[in-house]
Amino acid sequence: MAAGNRSSWSKPCKTHSGVQQGDGSVSENVETAKSRENVETAKSRFDWVARRSACSLPKIFKTLRADVEEDVKERNALRPENSPYEFSFVEKGNSFSVVLVTKDFHRSVTFALEDHAILVLDPSGNQMFEVSVIFNEEGKCRLKAKEQNRELWQVRRMALEDLLFRIL
Numbered sequence: 001m002a003a004g005n006r007s008s009w010s011k012p013c014k015t016h017s018g019v020q021q022g023d024g025s026v027s028e029n030v031e032t033a034k035s036r037e038n039v040e041t042a043k044s045r046f047d048w049v050a051r052r053s054a055c056s057l058p059k060i061f062k063t064l065r066a067d068v069e070e071d072v073k074e075r076n077a078l079r080p081e082n083s084p085y086e087f088s089f090v091e092k093g094n095s096f097s098v099v100l101v102t103k104d105f106h107r108s109v110t111f112a113l114e115d116h117a118i119l120v121l122d123p124s125g126n127q128m129f130e131v132s133v134i135f136n137e138e139g140k141c142r143l144k145a146k147e148q149n150r151e152l153w154q155v156r157r158m159a160l161e162d163l164l165f166r167i168l
Contacts (some may be wrong), residue, residue, distance in 0.1 A: 001131070021103050028149040038112060046139055055133055055135045057115075057117070060131075060133050060152075063093075064156070065091070067152060067153075067156060068096065068111065071098075071160060072088070087099065087164065093114040094112060096110070096114065097106065097111070098160060106123075108123050108163070109123075110157050111159070117130040120155075120158075128159065129146050131150075132145075145158060
């Protein structure tokens with residue numbers, strides 16, 4: 001290396017704004033390397049077992065159940081006074097349903113926990129769609145419904161929008 005190049009290693013680094021950023025010393029480079037190593041160590045300490053456990057069908061079903069129950073409460077609160085309809089939440093074993101009750105008819109959507117997926121069923125018990133859980137390579141829990149990755153609220157909307165908002 002030429003002497004002119006060596007002197008550039010010891011000069012402080014400057015950003016585009018001209019603000020000095022470090023002294024370019026060996027100790028600074030060691031600290032930067034240690035910092036990167038700490039980040040790598042933190043990444044390698046990712047608790048995939050706990051994350052994968054939280055990404056199980058029963059745990060997602062429990063969260064879905066609580067969220068749907070809140071959706072029903074909120075939708076009932078939005079009904080006009082003296083409404084001729086009401087929504088109810090009914091739980092039975094490994095399933096729960098949202099039921100629209102009017103003077104003339106009842107309609108429902110049921111969520112059933114199965115070994116392989118959460119099934120969403122119409123009032124006749126026919127499958128509307130199923131929801132599977134995927135733990136991806138980035139360590140994130142994702143839901144898959146109708147061949148697309150979905151957020152939990154999107155699954156709830158897909159299942160309940162017609163029942164909750166297209167009443168008659």
